[in-house]
Amino acid sequence: MRSLTTGYCKLLSPLRLTAVSCRCLSSNELKMPPCDFVPERYESLPYEHVVEVRKKNLSAALTTYYSKPLLLHQGHMQWLFDHEGRRYLDLFGGIVTVSVGHCHPKVTEAAKKQLGRLWHTTNIYLHSPLHEYAEKLTSRLPGKLKVLYLTNSGSEANDLALYMARLYTGNYDVISLRSGYHGASPYTLGVTALSAYKPGVANGFGCHSTMCPDVFRGIWGGSHCRDSPVQTTRTCSCSAGSCEAKERYIEQLKDTLDTSTARRIAAFIAEPIMGVGGAIQYPKGFLKDAYQLVRERGGLCIADEVQTGFGRTGSHYWGFQTHDVMPDIVSMAKGIGNGFPMGAVVTTEEIATSFARSLHFNTFGGNPMACTVGSAVLDVIEEDGLQDNCNTVGTYLLLELSKLRDKFEIVGDVRGKGLMIGVELVTDKKTRQPLPAEKLNVIWENCRDNGVLLGKGGLYNNIFRIKPPMCIKKEDADFAVAVLEAAINKYLDTAA
Structure with a gap:
């Protein structure tokens, strides 16, 4: 399996901030597609204070994603940036809401x-x-x-x-x-x-x-x-x-x-x-x-x-x-x-x-x-030809994800049309028993650590929901599939 590095390159100075595609990855691993957008320096509330406000002043009914919630600062097309300048490929589009791209210029x-x-x-x-x-x-x-x-x-x-x-x-x-x-x-x-x-x-x-x-x-x-x-x-x-x-x-x-x-x-x-x-x-x-x-x-x-x-x-x-x-x-x-x-x-x-x-x-x-x-x-x-892009890139992504279904016993089903995609995880293909949510979360969190944000859903919360901004490219799809494959491999290695 590929080795993963979850750290990121240090940004030497706000004045020297370059396009945040400089994740420090070892020679044989997952390389995020380049992006020439430079996010602004985050200068708002400290992370710890944001978490405290969330606990005190916002309803407990408002859940957050991930064991350590993301503090997002800026977005550009298919990319999101957190308060530390880390870049993420957004495959959930603000719950299927960002259609043409984060902060599309027009x-x-x-x-x-x-x-x-x-x-x-x-x-x-x-x-x-x-x-x-x-x-x-x-x-x-x-x-x-x-x-x-x-x-x-x-x-x-x-x-x-x-x-x-x-x-x-x-x-x-x-x-x-x-x-x-x-x-x-x-x-x-x-x-x-x-x-x-x-x-x-x-x-x-x-x-x-x-x-x-x-x-x-x-x-x-x-x-x-x-x-x-x-x-x-x-x-x-x-x-x-x-x-x-x-x-x-x-x-x-x-x-x-x-x-x-x-x-x-x-x-x-x-x-x-x-x-x-x-x-x-x-x-x-x-x-x-x-x-x-x-x-x-x-x-x-x-x-x-x-x-x-x-x-x-x-x-x-x-x-x-x-x-x-x-x-x-x-x-x-x-x-x-x-x-x-x-x-x-x-x-x-x-x-x-x-x-x-x-x-x-x-x-x-x-x-x-x-x-x-x-x-x-x-x-x-x-x-921008986004309907056609959904058809072209979506079909490509579906077919690439289907290879994971053929490779892994826990990938029970891949389905969808265009950029409306689901990947259902199971304990085994014969019984189609849903993979428990806490186990799916291990894979989900690992994808986040390596720069890919996925949604979750389904009656048993065992389905990855992939509905990105409609502007994503084939190289983004390749990166996403590689990250998901590596996360599944890591989970299986740990569970063995």
């Missing part, structure tokens, strides 16, 4: 100009950024999805989408998929089907979950189910043009509709690829059949694009397009603003009109700053 410049012109006015007044953005964003959605509501977060967006569906249909019951995450507001907690997020008090009435169509860990799955360059290693005996797994999971949805809801429902909400649930992909055709069942019951179909939207899947701009479906309502957030707090709901004129029967108001939704940033993000996605 987005930053647009924000600065608007900051000097008009920070805030509510949407009771006309202002150009709102109307320019509304036209620009809706032009990127197909069909009749042309009416926009702007919010401040994904939870708000999904909350509004559910409310809108209930108003329009006159029905109440909502269906979601187990292991799905849609937010933490009282409404959205009902459709979030992960117990870790449930507070144990009444919330989300009228919400029901159906079996998650997970073709790796679920009851059914085969070797041709996913829209991904990497399939499961499960055997598949389906005849051409058929998918037994899809049919079985649809039967479970029918059973939920027959036993848990009224005969007519309000909505079905699903992510095109699960985010917090661990990049779970459904059998091809599942969402299409699910949408048909829901509409037969009078319900609307909501596509939660909070993590999959804006080109991240590579082949399409929106995740729902990869399933050949047309939702009635689309919710979005996170990458919409590259880290600026904003979200949106887009629907049809007919559904939007029914929603106008009562006054709806959002003080900050559609404010000039958010709309200016959002507009610049849309421009950069096109100008």
Whole structure:
């Protein structure tokens, strides 16, 4: 195995600070790709004081990553820098939020100009950024999805989408998929089907979950189910043009509709690829059949694009397009603003009109700053070719990660599309028993020590979530895979 050096080169003086790619690594090991960006010297609160403030003045509900939490100071494109000048490849993008790159120059410049012109006015007044953005964003959605509501977060967006569906249909019951995450507001907690997020008090009435169509860990799955360059290693005996797994999971949805809801429902909400649930992909055709069942019951179909939207899947701009479906309502957030707090709901004129029967108001939704940033993000996605980059680099990264699955018994599954990727760790491939979270953490921490930041997720917290800024390059992918491989080797050597 390669030897790892966790130390870094000393920065001799703030005045002599050079591009922080000077990690002191021995001759045969992991070399971080170069970066010519020079971070500013950190001159704020000492690390120990920050930790103390965290304990005293911030809610204990706010968890931190890593045994020794990172104190981040600056970001540039796919890179983050801590208070000591160490550089990290960010493969989690602020929880799938940094879409075009940390502090992208064009987005930053647009924000600065608007900051000097008009920070805030509510949407009771006309202002150009709102109307320019509304036209620009809706032009990127197909069909009749042309009416926009702007919010401040994904939870708000999904909350509004559910409310809108209930108003329009006159029905109440909502269906979601187990292991799905849609937010933490009282409404959205009902459709979030992960117990870790449930507070144990009444919330989300009228919400029901159906079996998650997970073709790796679920009851059914085969070797041709996913829209991904990497399939499961499960055997598949389906005849051409058929998918037994899809049919079985649809039967479970029918059973939920027959036993848990009224005969007519309000909505079905699903992510095109699960985010917090661990990049779970459904059998091809599942969402299409699910949408048909829901509409037969009078319900609307909501596509939660909070993590999959804006080109991240590579082949399409929106995740729902990869399933050949047309939702009635689309919710979005996170990458919409590259880290600026904003979200949106887009629907049809007919559904939007029914929603106008009562006054709806959002003080900050559609404010000039958010709309200016959002507009610049849309421009950069096109100008920098980021959707194509997701397709090219994402496919390359998936295939390289699949080699780790072939090499290591504990790498049970690699899946995803574009730069929406999951790597699931197991105790062994035969039983698919999840690797305990504390063991996964050893690998995760080692990756951090060697300059790669990964997310975690899944029902058992045994899945690495890889959703980086969409500007990463192939050499970054090579570095990330090498670091992960070395971390797994180190873990196995220690565990032996």
